[in-house]
Amino acid sequence: xxxxxxxxxxxxxxxxxxxxxxxxxxxxxxxxxxxxxxxxxxxxxxxxxxxxxxxxxxxxxxxxxxxxxxxxxxxxxxxxxxxxxxxxxxxxxxxxxxxxxxxxxxxxxxxxxxxxxxxxxxxxxxxxxxxxxxxxxxxxxxxxxxxxxxxxxxxxxxxxxxxxxxxxxxxxxxxxxxxxxxxxxxxxxxxxxxxxxxxxxxxxxxxxxxxxxxxxxxxxxxxxxxxxxxxxxxxxxxxxxxxxxxxxxxxxxxxxxxxxxxxxxxxxxxxxxxxxxxxxxxxxxxxxxxxxxxxxxxxxxxxxxxxxxxxxxxxxxxxxxxxxxxxxxxxxxxxxxxxxxxxxxxxxxxxxxxxx
Ligand code: PMP
Numbered sequence: 001x002x003x004x005x006x007x008x009x010x011x012x013x014x015x016x017x018x019x020x021x022x023x024x025x026x027x028x029x030x031x032x033x034x035x036x037x038x039x040x041x042x043x044x045x046x047x048x049x050x051x052x053x054x055x056x057x058x059x060x061x062x063x064x065x066x067x068x069x070x071x072x073x074x075x076x077x078x079x080x081x082x083x084x085x086x087x088x089x090x091x092x093x094x095x096x097x098x099x100x101x102x103x104x105x106x107x108x109x110x111x112x113x114x115x116x117x118x119x120x121x122x123x124x125x126x127x128x129x130x131x132x133x134x135x136x137x138x139x140x141x142x143x144x145x146x147x148x149x150x151x152x153x154x155x156x157x158x159x160x161x162x163x164x165x166x167x168x169x170x171x172x173x174x175x176x177x178x179x180x181x182x183x184x185x186x187x188x189x190x191x192x193x194x195x196x197x198x199x200x201x202x203x204x205x206x207x208x209x210x211x212x213x214x215x216x217x218x219x220x221x222x223x224x225x226x227x228x229x230x231x232x233x234x235x236x237x238x239x240x241x242x243x244x245x246x247x248x249x250x251x252x253x254x255x256x257x258x259x260x261x262x263x264x265x266x267x268x269x270x271x272x273x274x275x276x277x278x279x280x281x282x283x284x285x286x287x288x289x290x291x292x293x294x295x296x297x298x299x300x301x302x303x304x305x306x307x308x309x310x311x312x313x314x315x316x317x318x319x320x321x322x323x324x325x326x327x328x329x330x331x332x333x334x335x336x337x338x339x340x341x342x343x344x345x346x347x348x349x350x351x352x353x354x355x356x
Contacts, residue, residue, distance in 0.1 A: 040244075
């Protein structure tokens, strides 16, 4: 029943992308077209552009008085933050090392840990909320090397406080990787803890709030000494010159992203209250650019899937029956990317049709 290609769908709301039209950007194609040249292996221009953006936006974060500017030498660029997550495991773990993550969380942590022959232990959430004490206890019992913590979490959208992250840093010996793929849509970041904790690593991406998913650009923010260790494991030319040049151009003016984030945040509130008016569903309040919705009843879940597929609307389905790797607590859940009011209203209309 599902269409073969993503391009066959009218609305793509399954991968938390932005829906903006890149052709509206004015880019200087001169440098972008230098296909014949290898890129700069250190990506210094892009690292500088990213650190400038982070430092300009520091007042958006909950660390005004303790903010230390992020230096380009605290960054590594990867082909998406996926590559950075793998780089972290390749450089900081050995075969058989224990890696922890809450469950449910981003499924890639399991795949990447398998790739490096580590052992992922999943610590169940309580009512979809990350169990920090559970992570601390598991870290002690299993001598975990790395803890992955998506904040906000994917697919629940749940947010951990800076205090909770600090507790994890203080009470475990593990490297704590705070995956901030969606941080721009929330009010929390661990950036201001970097000065204090050498074993804190933060990953970010240009795929979500900056709308550049196809460029495959993500980055690590950590201490200069961690960056120097990880840099030895990075492939010399990991990112393309084309992606780097486009991103540098785009980051010169990020007003489009600021406006988009603002729009998503207000849509999120409205979507949550509109969904709550429907029967037989539970909308989970979250802090990212998506919303998790639990459908009550197998039959309704399947009917909704048919309605979405028929209308050419792609959302993310979770059903523990279909795939042993999906957490039980996500049974009959769908995750819908929040983009514009208009796109959300299409989703809501389809849901109303099925759940009436
Ligand atoms: N972390 C989380 C929590 C994500 O949801 C995603 C994308 N789905 C990523 C990392 C990877 O993003 P990218 O590789 O596009 O930077």
